[in-house]
Amino acid sequence: MTLPENFISLHRHEEGIRQQSIAAIEASPDLLLHAQALESAMNALDHFTRGYSTDEQDKLTIQLLGIRLFNTSASALKLLLSGYYQTSASQMRDGIETANLIDYFTIDPKLVSQWREADDKERWKRFKPVSVRAALGKRDGKKLTERRDEVYKVFSTYASHASPKGFRLLRPTPNGLALIGPFFEPTALTALFGEFAKNNVPSAMHLVRHFPNRTRLDYLTAIAFLEMSDRWSAHFYATAYEPEKFARLRSQVDGRFPTS
Structure with a gap:
């Protein structure tokens, strides 16, 4: 018995699309910057979940959620590069939902143990996604709340929930035929890669805030x-970027932790 040839040929097709996607990213300064931001966010997730030693149950819970966030990010990336745009977006929404929960736990540290120790019925009642977003909305105000709700709605409609609008991510062109399996479509790649970075960078920030540097x-x-x-952020949102600030921070770390 061997693996069916159709599985092997499907993988070969996926790898061909992956090479097209990589070429498109490497040809675009904007997409390359998104890629660098995503890598940095995932490096932070990796370190503060796997490389940060703790025996505190609440921090271990956050780390497990961080592992879920890293894995959904890696899955979304693999699917996106391989031409599965809708399923990649579905993974992205899972990451958004997990990140919202991690962010919610920064409001009150006691929420972590309450979430962990609740039974299924109570956990869903108190921590379902809409309740988490509502609590974050009370903290963040109208503008951020509207942005958060809109992002969640769009990813749910086009990816995670079956809907007629979601069929758009199965078509290389808006009015074209839907395709079964993966395909390369640069517009979808560009749009989703940008949304991926836009959501993943703050998601990693939420997790990092739970772990004081030691x-x-x-x-x-x-x-x-x-x-x-x-x-x-400076490139895409015209915010401030001061390289000298980070040089000073590294100098302070060198002073606190001499290497020799």
Whole structure:
């Protein structure tokens, strides 16, 4: 018995689309910056979930959610590069939902144990996605609340929930035929890659805030992520980016943690 040839040929087709996607990203300065921001966010997730030692149950819970966030990010990336735009977007929405929960836990540390120890019925009642977004809305105000709700709605409509609008992500062109399996479509790649970075950078920020820096590597990982986030934000949102600020921070880390 061997693996069916159709599975092998499907993978071969996916890898061909992946190469087209990589070429498109490498030809676009904007997409390359999105890629660098995504990598930095995932590096931060990796360090503060896998490289941050703790025996505190609440922090371990956050780390497990961080692992889920990293895995959904990796899955979304793989699917996006391979031409599965709708299923990639569905993974992105899962990441948004997980990140909202992690952010919600910054409001009150006691919420972590309450979420972990609740039974299924109580957990859904108190921590369902709409309740979490409502609580974040009370903290953040109208503008951020509207943005958060709109993003969640769009990803639900076009990806996670079956809907006629979602069929658009199955078509290479708006009025064209839907295709079964993966395909390369640069407009979908560009749009989703941008949304991926736009949501993943703050998602990693939410997790990092749960872990006070203790070691040299903690500080340097956080600084690298913050600097990359500032560079990315300055390019796409015209916010301030001050490289000298991060040079000073690294100098302070060197003073606190001499290497020799």
